[in-house]
Amino acid sequence: MPGQNAGTGSEPDRLEELRDLVVRPERKRLDRVEKRLDDPAERSREVAEVLPAAVEESRDQGKLDKAMAPIVEDAIRISVRKDARSFAEALFPVMGPAIRRAIADTVSRMVQSLNQAVENSLSAQGLKWRLEAWRTGRPFGEVVLLHSLVYRVEQVFLIHRETGLLLQHLAAENVTGQDGAMISGMLTAIQDFVHDSFGGGEETLDSFRVGELVVWVEAGSTAVLAAVIRGTPPESLKEVLQEALNSVLVGHGEELRKFDGDPALFEAVRPELTECLRAHYERRKARVPAAAWVAGAAILLAAAVWIFFTVRDNQRWNRYVDRLDSEPGVVVVDAGRRGSRFRVSGLLDPLAAAPSELMPGYGIRAARVDQAWESYEAADPEIVARRARILLEAPESVDFEVRDGVLHASGTAGHEWLVRVTDRARFVGGVERLDAGRVADNEMAALAGDIEKQTVLFPVGSTRPETGWRAPVNAVAGLFGQLVRLGREIGRGAGLELVGHADRSGEQGRNRELSLERATAVQERLVSMGIDSSLITIRGAGNAEPLCEERTEQDRARNRSVTFAVAFR
Amino acid sequence: MLGAFAVGKTSLVRQYVDSIFSDKYLTTVGVKIDSKPVKLGRTEVNLILWDLQGENAFRETRLSYLRGASGHIIVADGTRPTTLDAALEIAAGVRDLHPGVARVLLLNKADLVREWTVPKAAAEDLAAQGWNVLRTSAKSGEGVEQAFLALTRMMLEGS
Numbered sequence: 001m002p003g004q005n006a007g008t009g010s011e012p013d014r015l016e017e018l019r020d021l022v023v024r025p026e027r028k029r030l031d032r033v034e035k036r037l038d039d040p041a042e043r044s045r046e047v048a049e050v051l052p053a054a055v056e057e058s059r060d061q062g063k064l065d066k067a068m069a070p071i072v073e074d075a076i077r078i079s080v081r082k083d084a085r086s087f088a089e090a091l092f093p094v095m096g097p098a099i100r101r102a103i104a105d106t107v108s109r110m111v112q113s114l115n116q117a118v119e120n121s122l123s124a125q126g127l128k129w130r131l132e133a134w135r136t137g138r139p140f141g142e143v144v145l146l147h148s149l150v151y152r153v154e155q156v157f158l159i160h161r162e163t164g165l166l167l168q169h170l171a172a173e174n175v176t177g178q179d180g181a182m183i184s185g186m187l188t189a190i191q192d193f194v195h196d197s198f199g200g201g202e203e204t205l206d207s208f209r210v211g212e213l214v215v216w217v218e219a220g221s222t223a224v225l226a227a228v229i230r231g232t233p234p235e236s237l238k239e240v241l242q243e244a245l246n247s248v249l250v251g252h253g254e255e256l257r258k259f260d261g262d263p264a265l266f267e268a269v270r271p272e273l274t275e276c277l278r279a280h281y282e283r284r285k286a287r288v289p290a291a292a293w294v295a296g297a298a299i300l301l302a303a304a305v306w307i308f309f310t311v312r313d314n315q316r317w318n319r320y321v322d323r324l325d326s327e328p329g330v331v332v333v334d335a336g337r338r339g340s341r342f343r344v345s346g347l348l349d350p351l352a353a354a355p356s357e358l359m360p361g362y363g364i365r366a367a368r369v370d371q372a373w374e375s376y377e378a379a380d381p382e383i384v385a386r387r388a389r390i391l392l393e394a395p396e397s398v399d400f401e402v403r404d405g406v407l408h409a410s411g412t413a414g415h416e417w418l419v420r421v422t423d424r425a426r427f428v429g430g431v432e433r434l435d436a437g438r439v440a441d442n443e444m445a446a447l448a449g450d451i452e453k454q455t456v457l458f459p460v461g462s463t464r465p466e467t468g469w470r471a472p473v474n475a476v477a478g479l480f481g482q483l484v485r486l487g488r489e490i491g492r493g494a495g496l497e498l499v500g501h502a503d504r505s506g507e508q509g510r511n512r513e514l515s516l517e518r519a520t521a522v523q524e525r526l527v528s529m530g531i532d533s534s535l536i537t538i539r540g541a542g543n544a545e546p547l548c549e550e551r552t553e554q555d556r557a558r559n560r561s562v563t564f565a566v567a568f569r
Numbered sequence: 570m571l572g573a574f575a576v577g578k579t580s581l582v583r584q585y586v587d588s589i590f591s592d593k594y595l596t597t598v599g600v601k602i603d604s605k606p607v608k609l610g611r612t613e614v615n616l617i618l619w620d621l622q623g624e625n626a627f628r629e630t631r632l633s634y635l636r637g638a639s640g641h642i643i644v645a646d647g648t649r650p651t652t653l654d655a656a657l658e659i660a661a662g663v664r665d666l667h668p669g670v671a672r673v674l675l676l677n678k679a680d681l682v683r684e685w686t687v688p689k690a691a692a693e694d695l696a697a698q699g700w701n702v703l704r705t706s707a708k709s710g711e712g713v714e715q716a717f718l719a720l721t722r723m724m725l726e727g728s
Binding site: 160162163185189196261 | 603636
């Protein structure tokens with residue numbers, strides 16, 4: 001305190017002085033201690049010195065852990081918030097592979113992926129090709145070329161993430177690599193651009209396509225692996241790239257962190273990266289599965305069967321139609337097939353056979369056929385004959401045949417019918433003229449039969465008949481008269497033939513004369529009874545036509561006779 | 570390469586890498602990358618040049634491009650003083666994020682020195698502050714090679 005008396009002064013001043021004197025040494029020490037306490041740098045230095053030991057001490061007591069726990073948690077949280085990347089970087093080498101592996105396991109367990117099939121076939125494929133090469137005598141390379149390429153990793157870039165500098169660049173055979181440094185730089189720039197533009201987080205560009213090439217980018221915490229692939233790579237290739245990147249990250253983590261621009265350190269990773277230069281070829285042969293063969297065969301079979309049945313049906317139908325058309329009274333105008341049904345139409349005479357009746361014979365079901373007939377009057381001879389039969393009410397015993405419009409009748413019929421038919425025949429459609437000449441008139445035939453039963457007997461060598469000749473001659477006259485009358489009704493003439501006979505005795509020539517004279521004798525008597533002489537003819541048969549064998553006298557007597565025969569014209 | 574619009578960043582790169590200069594001004598969009606091998610003494614390096622889009626102020630959006638860079642070239646146009654202010658502002662912002670990175674400041678368009686409005690004193694002041702300031706002309710080529718070599722030397726010494 002300058003400018004103040006030392007001796008004089010107030011009480012407080014002197015107390016002060018005293019105090020000062022007493023505590024001066026201590027004061028220095030106090031000052032020093034104060035300084036230490038006030039100076040934060042000093043204080044922290046001292047605490048830092050004792051802190052490790054203090055922590056060790058408190059660890060035994062166990063309270064420090066509890067006290068530190070929330071602090072550590074908060075510290076981690078703050079660190080993550082401030083810069084998540086560095087935190088992740090620290091954990092990445094451990095967590096990264098574990099996470100990837102877990103995911104990969106799950107996926108491969110859940111799904112039977114095509115990738116596995118591709119992977120498996122890759123090794124078998126090589127063997128097959130070698131076999132083919134050996135078998136065909138072609139060089140293996142040629143066989144490989146024969147197969148088409150599925151995918152091929154052409155280039156691989158290992159890039160330092162932080163700087164975008166190129167660490168390693170590999171190219172497959174026959175691939176012209178570009179300036180790797182430029183590419184890695186641009187890739188990194190693109191990644192940054194994408195990251196900046198499309199919202200932060202850890203999202204990065206992981207693939208892009210350029211024509212036939214696709215670039216896959218696998219990003220790790222400190223390094224990035226980019227693969228240029230030609231073709232269509234399978235998903236499993238991603239795993240390969242990830243594995244390779246991972247092994248680089250783990251195996252060269254320190255070098256990556258301290259990278260100063262010298263890529264020589266990373267020569268060692270070339271073998272791992274070469275692993276990524278994979279390729280897969282596949283013969284582009286469409287394999288037809290067995291099911292397709294079976295289906296194809298079944299279809300072919302079905303088609304063949306269908307064709308067979310259709311052709312058979314058509315053949316049958318055509319044969320049927322031909323047959324039908326040739327049937328008298330049927331004129332087929334149109335016949336064909338519409339879908340599964342048949343169709344036939346034309347003209348049908350009511351007297352013709354029903355078309356349906358012919359069908360079974362050709363294996364055709366009437367239900368499948370649509371028929372459309374118009375009736376007409378056929379001029380077919382058969383139909384005309386049938387028509388005649390019906391219209392003329394012909395008996396069963398008469399047969400008809402039509403030729404050139406002429407109705408020829410034959411058989412036998414009653415006289416009455418014969419009388420009627422001559423008039424009616426003209427009105428039958430298709431008949432110009434009736435020829436009934438060959439239909440035997442039953443009544444007339446009966447009369448003729450009766451006439452021919454008669455005989456006139458003669459004694460030996462005589463031309464005058466035995467007594468009792470009147471009966472037969474009368475009979476003949478009467479019968480023949482009737483016959484002629486009946487014949488006139490139907491326009492048929494009748495003639496009577498008298499045949500004289502002689503027995504065997506006597507001379508041949510004489511017997512002939514004798515028989516003729518006998519026939520003449522009977523003729524004279526018939527004429528006298530009114531029979532028209534122009535209708536009678538006589539003949540002497542001698543003993544050439546005996547009535548019976550001559551064994552007895554009676555036989556001989558019988559042979560000396562005149563017999564009658566009727567002839568119709 | 571950092572700096573304001575049309576200060577000559579791309580032209581400097583073109584001059585250095587391809588030895589060509591074109592009067593036509595095409596603004597760089599995003600970033601363009603070039604590479605140039607350099608031999609310094611017995612050391613051979615490959616410079617990967619990131620030519621960034623020009624910006625009149627420091628913007629945070631383009632930061633990722635700067636990540637990992639070993640050196641910065643900050644360019645200003647001698648005929649436009651505002652570009653120098655912009656250059657310094659960018660440099661300051663960048664330094665905060667990436668301290669300790671080698672850098673040079675280029676006053677470009679030296680061929681138009683007669684039209685320069687940036688006072689000479691400014692360059693000297695900056696040099697005094699520790700900046701490595703160089704005068705360049707992308708058109709004539711003056712100082713271009715030296716600038717890149719200087720930065721390369723700084724980067725090699727620093728590593």
